[in-house]
Amino acid sequence: MARYTRARGSLALITLTHPPVNALSAAVRRGLVESVTRALEDEQVKAVVFCGENGIFCGGADIKEFSGSMLGPSLVPMIHNIERGDKPMVAAIEGVALGGGLELALGCHYRIAHTKARLGLPEVTLGLLPAAGGTQRLPRLIGLHAAMELITTGRHVSAREALRLGIVDQVTEGGTVEAAMELALSVIGQPLNLRRLSLRDPVWTPDVEAVCDAALALVKRRSRGAMAPVACVQSVRAAAMLPYSKGIEREKQLMGTIFESGQARAMQYAFFAQRNAGKWSLPNGAQWNNTKPRDVQRAGVIGLGTMGRGIAVSLIKAGIPVVALEMDAKQLELGKNAVTGILQRDAQRRGISPPLDLLTFTLSFHQLRDVDLVIEAVFEDMNLKKRVFSDLSKVLRVDALICTNTSGLNIDELAAVIDRPPLVVGMHFFAPAHVMKLLEVVYGTRSSPEAVATVMALGKRIGKVCVAVGNCPGFVGNRMLKHYLDQSVFLLEEGATPEEVDQALEEFGFAMGIFKVADLSGLDVGWRVRKASGLIGPDVDPVKPSRWRLGRRYCPLPDMLCQQGRLGQKTGRGWYVYESPGSKEAKSNPEIRNFLEDYRHKYGIEPRHITSQEVIERCALALANEGFRILEDGIVASPEDIDMIYLFGYGWPRHRGGPMFYASQVGLSVVLKKLEHYHRLHPDVPSLEPSRLLRRLVAVGSPPIQQWRTHLSNLRSHL
Ligand code: COA
Ligand code: ADP
Numbered sequence: 145m146a147r148y149t150r151a152r153g154s155l156a157l158i159t160l161t162h163p164p165v166n167a168l169s170a171a172v173r174r175g176l177v178e179s180v181t182r183a184l185e186d187e188q189v190k191a192v193v194f195c196g197e198n199g200i201f202c203g204g205a206d207i208k209e210f211s212g213s214m215l216g217p218s219l220v221p222m223i224h225n226i227e228r229g230d231k232p233m234v235a236a237i238e239g240v241a242l243g244g245g246l247e248l249a250l251g252c253h254y255r256i257a258h259t260k261a262r263l264g265l266p267e268v269t270l271g272l273l274p275a276a277g278g279t280q281r282l283p284r285l286i287g288l289h290a291a292m293e294l295i296t297t298g299r300h301v302s303a304r305e306a307l308r309l310g311i312v313d314q315v316t317e318g319g320t321v322e323a324a325m326e327l328a329l330s331v332i333g334q335p336l337n338l339r340r341l342s343l344r345d346p347v348w349t350p351d352v353e354a355v356c357d358a359a360l361a362l363v364k365r366r367s368r369g370a371m372a373p374v375a376c377v378q379s380v381r382a383a384a385m386l387p388y389s390k391g392i393e394r395e396k397q398l399m400g401t402i403f404e405s406g407q408a409r410a411m412q413y414a415f416f417a418q419r420n421a422g423k424w425s426l427p428n429g430a431q432w433n434n435t436k437p438r439d440v441q442r443a444g445v446i447g448l449g450t451m452g453r454g455i456a457v458s459l460i461k462a463g464i465p466v467v468a469l470e471m472d473a474k475q476l477e478l479g480k481n482a483v484t485g486i487l488q489r490d491a492q493r494r495g496i497s498p499p500l501d502l503l504t505f506t507l508s509f510h511q512l513r514d515v516d517l518v519i520e521a522v523f524e525d526m527n528l529k530k531r532v533f534s535d536l537s538k539v540l541r542v543d544a545l546i547c548t549n550t551s552g553l554n555i556d557e558l559a560a561v562i563d564r565p566p567l568v569v570g571m572h573f574f575a576p577a578h579v580m581k582l583l584e585v586v587y588g589t590r591s592s593p594e595a596v597a598t599v600m601a602l603g604k605r606i607g608k609v610c611v612a613v614g615n616c617p618g619f620v621g622n623r624m625l626k627h628y629l630d631q632s633v634f635l636l637e638e639g640a641t642p643e644e645v646d647q648a649l650e651e652f653g654f655a656m657g658i659f660k661v662a663d664l665s666g667l668d669v670g671w672r673v674r675k676a677s678g679l680i681g682p683d684v685d686p687v688k689p690s691r692w693r694l695g696r697r698y699c700p701l702p703d704m705l706c707q708q709g710r711l712g713q714k715t716g717r718g719w720y721v722y723e724s725p726g727s728k729e730a731k732s733n734p735e736i737r738n739f740l741e742d743y744r745h746k747y748g749i750e751p752r753h754i755t756s757q758e759v760i761e762r763c764a765l766a767l768a769n770e771g772f773r774i775l776e777d778g779i780v781a782s783p784e785d786i787d788m789i790y791l792f793g794y795g796w797p798r799h800r801g802g803p804m805f806y807a808s809q810v811g812l813s814v815v816l817k818k819l820e821h822y823h824r825l826h827p828d829v830p831s832l833e834p835s836r837l838l839r840r841l842v843a844v845g846s847p848p849i850q851q852w853r854t855h856l857s858n859l860r861s862h863l
Contacts, residue, residue: 145162147159152329157321159196160195162206166198176222191328193325195238201238204243204267205243219248227253235255241263254313257303261303261320263312280388349384375399445518450576452522454577465502486578513539520547526558549571566592568588569586570615609788627767637747705718761818812838812842816838
């Protein structure tokens with residue numbers, strides 16, 4: 145809806161009213177068309193101001209409408225009509241002007257923004273392009289280069305940056321609507337043609353081709369296989385080469401090719417799934433949303449290794465004072481230098497002073513006595529963690545939360561060593577913790593709703609995408625990852641090379657193939673886990689590797705690499721070779737080819753050609769199959785939660801939604817058939833055996849992913 149009021153005698157004020165973000169739903173568009181017509185027809189109205197209710201200008205097209213048939217007036221002629229209007233039109237931007245919201249503002253003759261407002265054309269993040277004239281008007285306003293960057297990344301800019309780029313004419317500290325009205329009154333009667341962006345010539349410059357080629361190369365590298373960024377480049381290019389009327393046709397045509405695509409659906413699914421993950425509930429349907437989180441005013445971090453440093457930085461950047469504790473002076477000094485260094489570099493980039501006064505470094509547990517919550521990030525060793533928990537329980541306030549950054553140890557076992565298990569929650573961060581967005585919030589059987597709510601709220605406050613998960617080995621992400629890793633090394637045994645597997649995964653959309661990731665993280669990480677779980681040990685001699693362990697197929701290749709000291713980037717050799725230890729550029733390793741050939745020869749394996757299709761099917765479907773098992777076990781409430789874990793923690797390509805969404809797009813019955821096929825070929829790989837839930841879902845007609853949750857509760861009682 146849009147509210148029409150008269151103001152200051154000669155002004156019309158049109159207010160978008162569609163909470164929470166005034167998205168341009170059919171009703172809002174209808175209201176806008178009617179209000180603009182009314183303002184243009186009313187002779188007493190000399191200028192028009194557009195604003196949004198509740199301090200938010202507009203969050204863009206209503207994404208919920210994309211899945212149905214589009215009703216109501218379309219945006220392009222509506223915005224054109226506003227621009228063509230013979231009375232000055234002024235956009236008063238508070239909160240956000242995103243997507244269609246900014247396109248509406250670009251149709252206005254003047255734009256004024258509150259200093260805290262954010263502006264952008266984020267359509268590319270939804271698998272789309274700004275198709276209400278955005279790709280044609282923005283370049284004409286701010287130039288090809290800047291528009292290309294904003295449109296292909298979907299980046300939001302602050303009001304100040306918008307002013308600098310020329311997107312807005314003024315920035316206000318307060319009273320944006322008032323200021324817009326002043327501006328409107330001051331320009332009444334002035335000519336408008338120069339302010340009508342569609343009347344401007346194409347933004348041709350001699351380096352058009354170079355700018356477009358560079359942009360194309362960049363988006364192809366950054367978002368492999370994604371169609372929308374490429375369409376964005378092509379559409380912006382049209383703004384440089386074609387008159388507006390032709391450019392807008394090209395924009396429409398390009399939008400037509402991607403609007404109905406699976407990629408757009410996947411990214412829109414991810415948009416809502418990300419927001420739903422925050423509204424967590426338990427797999428049994430119990431809603432914990434009503435539980436009030438506690439305020440965390442001061443936090444403790446134990447252990448300033450890789451994880452602890454990133455966790456401390458995340459907390460500090462959110463303005464939460466941190467007491468950071470290490471076990472000895474040397475480690476403390478190292479940790480302190482690392483944390484302050486990250487904060488200083490970040491502050492320098494943002495032109496602010498580093499908030500170092502929020503940090504206290506200590507060797508004494510007593511310094512933790514006032515904190516509201518502590519996160520331990522010591523070595524991944526159950527006995528050590530138990531000792532730390534017990535030490536903490538002696539000094540912390542009785543109501544302080546005790547969180548652990550374990551990546552897979554049993555939360556209940558840890559909680560049992562202290563006298564307050566309800567206050568124990570897992571916080572599984574991903575490295576580097578100040579960069580990676582995912583936080584698995586792990587609740588144990590005795591974690592209190594209030595403790596979980598507090599951790600979920602804290603995670604959100606420090607900018608994480610939080611997913612509540614139950615307690616099981618590896619939780620969700622690492623439990624699934626194991627099967628993905630297994631498949632990738634089995635493929636090597638059967639005939640593939642690390643490069644072939646990685647290339648298939650990168651073409652699928654992963655930023656990095658699994659073997660490059662393994663080299664980056666260090667092959668010894670998994671080696672330690674396998675040793676601790678008894679897969680390698682005195683009874684299973686790694687010197688005489690066997691391809692079976694505990695009755696299942698087991699690939700000892702990674703262990704053999706570790707034994708040879710090939711631990712990845714840090715040693716300059718792993719699945720790939722690196723110029724020097726620590727260097728990042730992965731180069732093919734001829735020694736690995738020989739190593740694999742010798743291995744296959746030793747075990748009498750006849751190598752075969754492995755297609756990229758098989759790589760994707762075995763890796764992605766093994767992930768999804770374990771995801772179904774996780775749902776069966778009630779470890780997460782919905783498939784969306786699993787997908788968010790993979791999107792934000794494991795580099796799954798956003799335009800493919802997540803492993804569960806991918807399975808739903810491939811078709812559950814197809815997934816079932818493929819898994820049956822692969823399991824027949826590899827009966828000693830239990831993870832390829834189709835899960836019961838998958839079979840059930842196929843049996844009830846493969847419902848859409850949004851309905852699995854309903855079916856899940858019905859099915860759980862039968863499972
Ligand atoms: N269409 C439909 N619903 C939208 C929406 C849109 N364009 N933008 C936001 N919403 C909904 C969200 O789904 C959420 O609904 P919920 O409360 O039922 O979960 C609610 O508005 C609040 O959004 P949220 O993202 O949780 O709030 P925020 O304050 O953190 O962020 C925005 C607000 C506008 C910055 C953010 O929602 C956003 O980026 N929206 C998308 C903008 C966009 O891409 N527009 C172009 C569309 S083509
Ligand atoms: P991760 O990669 O999980 O962060 P690291 O090995 O990098 O693991 O870091 C673990 C950190 O925990 C080290 O800096 C170590 O000094 C610290 N640490 C280990 N035990 C204790 C303890 N009892 N108290 C405080 N810090 C500890």
